Amino acid sequence: MQEPGSAAKPAPADTPVGELIEERGELSKHARRFGLPIATCLVMGNIIGGGIFRLPHDVAAYGTISLVAFAILTVGAIALALVFGRLAERDPRTGGPYVYAREAFGDFAGFLAAWSYWITSWVSNAALAVGAVGYVNLLFKVDGSWWTMCLAALVVQWLPGFANLAGTRYVGAVQLVATVLKFAPLLLVAIGGLFFFDADNLGPFQASDSNPVGAISAAAALLLFSYLGVESAAVSAGEVRDPRRNVGRATIFGVLGAAFVYLLGTLAVFGTVNHEKLMSSQAPFSDAVNAMFGGTWGGTAVALAAVISILGALNGWTLLSAQTPFAAAKDGLFPSMFAKKERGVPTTGVVITVVLASILTVYNYASGQGKDDSEVFTLLVTVTTFMATVPYLLATAAQIYYLVSGQGARVNRSRLVRDSVVAVIACAFSMWLVGGAGYEAVYQGVMFLFVGVIVYAVMSARKKKAGTPPV
Template identity: 75%
Template sequence: MTSTAALPAETTAPPEQGRDPHARRFGLPIATCLVMGNIIGGGIFLLPASVAPFGTISLVAFAVLTLGAIALALVFGRLAHRHPQTGGPYVYARAAFGDFAGFLAAWSYWITSWVSNAALAVASVGYLCVLFPAIGEHKWSMCLAALAMQWLPALANLAGTRYVGAVQLVATVLKFAPLLLVAVGGLFFFDPANLGPFQATGQSPAGALSASAAILLFSYLGVESAAVSAGEVRDPARNVGRATILGTAGAAVVYLLGTLSVFGLVAHEKLVASEAPFTDAVNAMFGGTWGGTLVACAAVISMAGALNGWTLLSAQTPYAAAKDGLFPRAFEKKQRGVPVVGVVVTTSLASALTVYNYTAGSEGVFEILVLVTTFTATVPYLLSTAAQIYFLLSGQGERVQRGRLVRDGALAVLAFGFSMWLVAGSGYAAVYQGVLFLFGGVAVYAVMAARRQRSAG
């Protein structure tokens, strides 16, 4: 295990990739879209109906979670200022606690990203069937549609960071148009009588708050997106923090206003049973049944944009770890600003899992692995916030006035508590299975560490 000194406290990003017209580093707008697009996938289109059974107390839970997510975003901003490198949580954990902690962060984040990509692609098929009913007539046509949803963003990634940024910007703009239509326009049609009770269950306020929060807990996964791709962001010490905060805040506004508007547009009894709450909201605003097509288009665009961003992130963490000898060297290969091996390998793994889902049925390993990611996604958050606490308490923080030091410390503690809440919300089964899955990577670390030792000898 290396010492903390193995990774300097301040590093510089790689030089501008000006010679390759296909490789272009992201400015603040694209980095912000990356964060927003990765946080908001397709789940928002079902979210209001998922929490409606608990009553409007779920809005309070959402507000609490938003504060935790913003605290986490601020911590990532400070960490990215200190270490403006590609890899995000991996870089921070390794700098604070050495190679093994860094590997665990990289391994867990990598597992989370490609399994989540498979789940997102499978979920998108339901919306594609609304637009193209023939897709839903056979499981293999559905499987091919899910694979296409994975490989089209992968091809955009392989074309270069210039095209990744362009796709992300277009997808973010297109998907937010209908979301903002409901989130903002819906307030003009808002009917308080539709809200239903504050508590719709017989639980205590604390119990209802926790139960609804358990569903909402993972709505903000992706706040680290700009930090993971810091090496591809212009002036990362400045722009990564800004993009993280702006992207998280923007996603929070859409989440909160969108959920509130749907609550006020659709009667509570109907919303609880709704399979397409945003469709029902649009129909309530304008009448007719064209809302289903609009929402299906927005959902497909939303998921395609999220897959575009997450495909890049799924390759960036193993790329950073490979540069330090903690992942196979093949992951270090980069073309046009993109880790090509990482993109191909992770997309292939996600595709294999997708094919398994359609051949083995809707139950089995696929669901278990998706459940595991609810735990593995929080491991990098815990290690990153612990790293920030370590930097501050060990005197490695920047020389700033005491007030700012206290503020950074309070944010780190709050973000650490938020990360622990994410773990608790995963459930016993996810934590148990996630730990087994996480420790499976120890064998990989042993092989890579032994290889490094032989090379050094």
């Protein structure tokens, strides 16, 4: 502790947040900055949640043309990854899109990025928990009354919450173990399925009545949720070791790893499960394993992998859901209670996020909507997708602003051209996400944003009253 009357030596302005914390003795034995492997696992673990176990069934109605949508989404996700990597080089602070938007456009844009990303996080957590119930039911037979399914979803939410409250050291450990364990069965289907591939199972290239462009867009609307999480390393930049170098690398490696599993896994399922059966399947990866090796043991194995995958995704998303409001609270744009941090984790933000996701889960089941998990899951997913487009679009707009205004981190002409092309692709991808979310999700998302405007008005008034007017 600093002695009374002594002055602390100021740190350089570009010192990473994680280094400042460590220098000031604020890193306890429970808080440890992530290296490149853990940061990569955080990105992959957040991108690959429980959705991959449903994806082949969800897009089967559009035929194998959905693989084209997958490829386009992958290009957009990589463009976003490159943008986040370049922005992290400029400003490697915790908060990701919030930090970038506020630095470029001021408090209001930063608040909108933080607010929408925070809503994205806890609505996504509720969606993942609801999606896990079907797999938990295969393992433990919890299906029955609404409250037993609701209880299962709440347990799935709170276990990662407790891991986060234990500190970043345990968050990283859980993320590493969950990522490794869930990749074993996924790679079994993705690679092993190619040896049992039968082209007759693929069905038509375009199974829907819409034109090719419409079919690709419709399939993409269901697949958009799959790539949420590309910003994970950037949001937690303050907890990443050497963030200027590792955030971009972890983001690229994580996206490429996720894309490999997504594309190869979906193709393998398409080629091992008959198209008609796949359209009615509720466990496509289980059916693929059964078709490959015979028997019915695949359902249990894949259900276990799905639960592990979702727990890993929730573990990472719970951390991210607290990091952005933490950064905003430090700047006076979120209530100060979000700025409390223990063991390297914004504990108050974690608790509030888990509680809100739990309330949303209970509401959906208690109101009767939870009787059909797939409908609840789809609604929550599309709302999540729309809300995620706001911070994505603001971050890409910030990169475009820096490049056009000549603040592109002193890049040479060839780098400037490349960064400009990537930024435009990422911006177009973000706009496509808005269209793919659908009218109902956009309507509900806009209502969330309007509530945020009121919250910003109150926080801005408090800042001005305290003598610190917003930027």
